[in-house]
Amino acid sequence: MSAHTSASALSVADSPVAAPVADGRINLVGLSRAELEAEMLAIGLEKFRARQLWHWIYHRGATDFSVMTTLAKPVRERLAERYAVVRPTVVRDLQSRDGTRKWLLRMPDGQEVESVHIPETDRGTLCVSSQVGCTLTCRFCYTGTQRLVRDLTAAEILGQVMLARDMLDEWPAPPDGRMISNIVMMGMGEPLFNYEEVAKAIKIIMDGDGIAISKRRITLSTSGVVPMMKRCGEELNVNLAISLHAVTDELRDIIMPINRKYPLAVLLEACRTYPGLNNARRITFEYVMLKGLNDSPADARALVRMLEGIPAKINLIPFNPWPGAPYERSTDRAIQVFGDIVNNAGYASPVRTPRGEDIMAACGQLKSDSVRLSAADRAAMERIMAEKDAALG
Ligand code: SAH
Ligand code: SF4
Numbered sequence: 517m518s519a520h521t522s523a524s525a526l527s528v529a530d531s532p533v534a535a536p537v538a539d540g541r542i543n544l545v546g547l548s549r550a551e552l553e554a555e556m557l558a559i560g561l562e563k564f565r566a567r568q569l570w571h572w573i574y575h576r577g578a579t580d581f582s583v584m585t586t587l588a589k590p591v592r593e594r595l596a597e598r599y600a601v602v603r604p605t606v607v608r609d610l611q612s613r614d615g616t617r618k619w620l621l622r623m624p625d626g627q628e629v630e631s632v633h634i635p636e637t638d639r640g641t642l643c644v645s646s647q648v649g650c651t652l653t654c655r656f657c658y659t660g661t662q663r664l665v666r667d668l669t670a671a672e673i674l675g676q677v678m679l680a681r682d683m684l685d686e687w688p689a690p691p692d693g694r695m696i697s698n699i700v701m702m703g704m705g706e707p708l709f710n711y712e713e714v715a716k717a718i719k720i721i722m723d724g725d726g727i728a729i730s731k732r733r734i735t736l737s738t739s740g741v742v743p744m745m746k747r748c749g750e751e752l753n754v755n756l757a758i759s760l761h762a763v764t765d766e767l768r769d770i771i772m773p774i775n776r777k778y779p780l781a782v783l784l785e786a787c788r789t790y791p792g793l794n795n796a797r798r799i800t801f802e803y804v805m806l807k808g809l810n811d812s813p814a815d816a817r818a819l820v821r822m823l824e825g826i827p828a829k830i831n832l833i834p835f836n837p838w839p840g841a842p843y844e845r846s847t848d849r850a851i852q853v854f855g856d857i858v859n860n861a862g863y864a865s866p867v868r869t870p871r872g873e874d875i876m877a878a879c880g881q882l883k884s885d886s887v888r889l890s891a892a893d894r895a896a897m898e899r900i901m902a903e904k905d906a907a908l909g
Contacts (some may be wrong), residue, residue, distance in 0.1 A: 544573060545678065547686035548672030548716065549723075556650040559590065559598060567725075573601055574726025577678065577687025603682065604675045605628075616872030620884065621679065623648075623672055627665055628884040630703050631676040632877045633684065633696070640684075641698040644676045646714050647705025648884065652739055652908070653901045654759070655771045656804055657880040658838040659704045661897045663904075667710040673717035676703075677727060689728070697727055701736040703756070704882045708741035708748060718752050731755075737802065742778040742786045749791035756790055757800040757831070758783070762810050763818040771806070773905055780822075787826050798827040804880070805834050805854065812850075816857035830863045836870055836878035840894055 544552065552566040568586055572578040581587075581596040600690035604621035607628060611617050617633045629645040648665035650657075677699065681687055684695045699721060701707040707714045718734060721727045736748060737757040749756065760783075768775035775783075787799050801823060805811050819830070832855055835845040846854070851867060858866045870878045 519592045522761060539600075540875050541598060541600040543568065543671055544599050545602055546669060546674055546716065546720070548719070555599075559594065561594070565591070565748065569595075570723075570726055574678075574720065574723065575688050575728075577681055579603065590776060602671065602675065603679045604672065606679065606683070609683070610875040610877070612872040612875045613873055614874075614875060616875065616877050617683075618872060618877035618882075619676075619679065619683070619877050623668075623677065629668065629672075629676070630877075630882045630884060631680060632882070633680055633705055634871050639697040640695040640697045641700055642677060642680050643700050645703030645705055645882070646673060646701055646707040646710050651709060651904060652706055652772070652774055652906045654739060654773070654880075655763075656761070656806060656835060656841065656843050658841070658876075658883045659880065661840075661901060662704075662883050664705075667713060668705070670716035670720070673714060674720055677721060681727075697729070698733045699735070700757075701734075702879065704884065705742060706739055707736050708738045708744040711744050711748065714733050715748075715752055718754060731738070735800065739772055739774050740778050740783045740786075741774070742782055745786045745790060749840040752794055755797075755800065756787075757802055758787060759804075760801045760819075761804050761806075762824055763815055767810060771809075773908055777908065784822065787828075791802065793827045795827050798829045800829045800831050802831045802833055803853050805832055807844040807846045807850070809843065811846040811854055813853055813857055820858060820861040820863075828863070829860050830866045832858065832867045833879055834867070834870055836873060836881050838881050838883075840897065856884070856894050 542555070547555065549566060549570065552569060553563050556565045558561060565587070565698040568584070572584045578584055579601045581592040584592055602624070604623055606619055607622045608620035609617070615635045619631050620628055621631065622628050627648045629648055631645060632643040634641045645668065647667050650659045653660045677696070680696055681689065684697050689696070701714065705749060705764065714736070721729050721734065722731055731752065731754045735755040735757050736752070737759060738745065739759045745756070748754070756876040759772070762771060765779045768780060790799060793799065803819065823830070832851065834851055835843055837845060855867045872878050
């Protein structure tokens with residue numbers, strides 16, 4: 517695909533850094549503390565071994581039992597016979613001119629997903645995928661043109677974070693100034709359609725004895741899977757981002773077919789009652805700027821009106837184009853006028869700067885199987901979208 521061979525994109529590595537085991541050993545990554553304890557007891561080891569392992573796996577980033585020197589050698593050997601600490605395999609490693617880095621990762625069954633690291637001056641954000649593809653078909657989203665292949669497991673979601681730490685050489689992570697200080701569930705897939713695995717992974721990411729990224733620094737983005745929102749707030753209490761993108765049901769039905777199931781009034785009510793909201797803790801409303809479609813001053817005013825009474829932030833995302841996309845990015849002028857209206861209503865710095873566009877790493881550009889869009893590919897893409905829409909009802 518052109519994005520992967522573009523002259524501006526630097527290909528850092530093409531070979532695997534860690535091959536997953538295919539020898540029947542159990543992967544310890546993704547087990548909860550209780551599950552890890554149960555494993556230890558099951559092989560006749562003491563329960564506290566789980567705590568030691570947790571430290572090595574999630575604080576030190578160890579992938580090899582032989583380095584776990586707080587465990588006696590026979591114990592290490594015993595563990596290595598039965599268990600492994602698995603990472604996804606890096607298939608492609610691309611670096612953008614602006615420092616953004618995208619990894620195409622292969623899972624043990626050959627499925628591929630992408631994660632993206634976005635460095636900023638005061639922090640670094642890792643954008644993590646929750647599914648291979650997506651069941652939804654938001655018209656502006658490249659992932660939406662891909663079939664849902666499967667949900668990712670908690671191990672595979674966590675594996676993305678751990679692999680990124682390997683690549684950025686951040687084990688153990690310092691308390692401040694981390695390269696990966698924030699996590700956004702904004703990669704491929706709809707996290708609330710894979711809630712159990714996502715929740716399990718996030719709980720491990722938040723654990724203070726391991727990866728230790730606080731819930732304040734984790735954001736889950738949803739297209740609006742209303743029935744799962746309350747549980748997400750109660751159990752995980754992470755920041756919530758809503759992909760809103762339209763101020764009328766008429767338009768949202770078209771660009772985000774999930775709106776036919778959970779229309780705006782229902783979605784906004786679920787936002788209003790999201791647990792733990794206050795002025796210091798707001799919902800982020802994402803709004804992709806599509807030329808001539810949702811970017812008028814009247815839309816901006818309607819957006820502001822619509823969010824009245826909800827502790828909210830607004831994030832305007834200039835549309836990131838992809839091959840064959842049916843829309844265009846709003847003009848700079850339209851974005852500025854829209855942004856000023858939102859800003860004057862009291863929402864600070866609402867426009868998000870696109871990052872990693874030269875390596876197709878920007879919002880909504882992730883898609884694992886590389887395609888050059890021929891007429892046949894386009895027909896295939898439309899067929900997949902029609903099938904998925906029909907399944908949504
Ligand atoms: N499925 C989840 C999370 C992944 S998408 C969701 O839809 O919220 C992360 C964000 O990128 C969402 O707000 C999504 O609507 C937005 N997005 C998708 N395609 C885009 C594109 N081409 N340009 C800009 N933003 C896009
Ligand atoms: Fe799926 Fe989110 Fe893309 Fe919609 S915007 S198709 S929900 S990944």
